Amino acid sequence: MATNRKARHEYHIDATLEAGLVLMGTEVKALRAGMASLADGWVSFSGGQAYLEGVHIPEYVQGSWTNHAPRRKRKLLLHKDQIRKWAAKTGEAGFTVVPLRLYFVGGRAKVEIALARGKRDWDKRQALRERQDNLEARRAMRSRTFR
Numbered sequence: 001m002a003t004n005r006k007a008r009h010e011y012h013i014d015a016t017l018e019a020g021l022v023l024m025g026t027e028v029k030a031l032r033a034g035m036a037s038l039a040d041g042w043v044s045f046s047g048g049q050a051y052l053e054g055v056h057i058p059e060y061v062q063g064s065w066t067n068h069a070p071r072r073k074r075k076l077l078l079h080k081d082q083i084r085k086w087a088a089k090t091g092e093a094g095f096t097v098v099p100l101r102l103y104f105v106g107g108r109a110k111v112e113i114a115l116a117r118g119k120r121d122w123d124k125r126q127a128l129r130e131r132q133d134n135l136e137a138r139r140a141m142r143s144r145t146f147r
Contacts, residue, residue, distance in 0.1 A: 001031055002102040004038035009124060011098060011116030017086075020077030021052065021109045024068045026060040031109060033060075036102055043076065043097035043113055045087035050076040052099060052111060076111070089115055 007013075023031075030036070041055040052074045059067045078086075089095050094117045101112040119127075 001034055001104065002036035002038050004041065004098065004100050006039050007098045007100055007114065007116065009119075009127070011096070011114070011118055012123070013100075013114045013116050014095075015115045016100065017078070017082065017113050017115075018110050019050070019113055021111055022075040022077065023109055024066075026067050027057050027074075028109060029062075030057050030060045031102065031104075038099045038102060041099045043086075043099070044073075045083060045090065048080065048083065050078050050083050050086070050097075052076055052113075055099060055102075076113070086115060094118060 035058050037056040042053055044051050044053055054071065055074065056070050057068070058070050086097060090097055096116055096118070097113055098116050099111050100114050103110055103112075
């Protein structure tokens with residue numbers, strides 16, 4: 001339904017994890033309509049719980065007074081040991097937890113979260129350069145095989 005393409009550019013991904021989401025009915029309907037943005041999202045830990053913040057799920061068009069707030073804090077469903085381990089990692093310098101994908105599995109909304117370290121500017125430039133070099137190499141190989 002939604003992917004955070006910016007996260008792979010901005011961060012080095014160390015580990016990923018699938019988590020369930022606690023959602024309201026209108027949020028589920030808005031997600032099924034394909035309306036969500038993970039670009040500004042992050043995960044916070046407080047009180048032994050994990051919360052997804054900054055994710056924008058717009059109000060459901062046909063919803064009534066029961067509609068949800070678009071950028072509300074949403075609880076993540078994880079095991080306690082996973083929450084403790086990832087909360088300890090985010091306490092270290094440079095680590096954060098960001099959402100990568102939002103999708104449905106068997107009718108239930110899931111979010112793929114990643115433990116990530118921020119990239120420096122030169123890392124981003126190097127990644128762009130590698131991607132461009134790989135693209136040019138594939139184009140050259142394709143043009144040689146068809147001639």
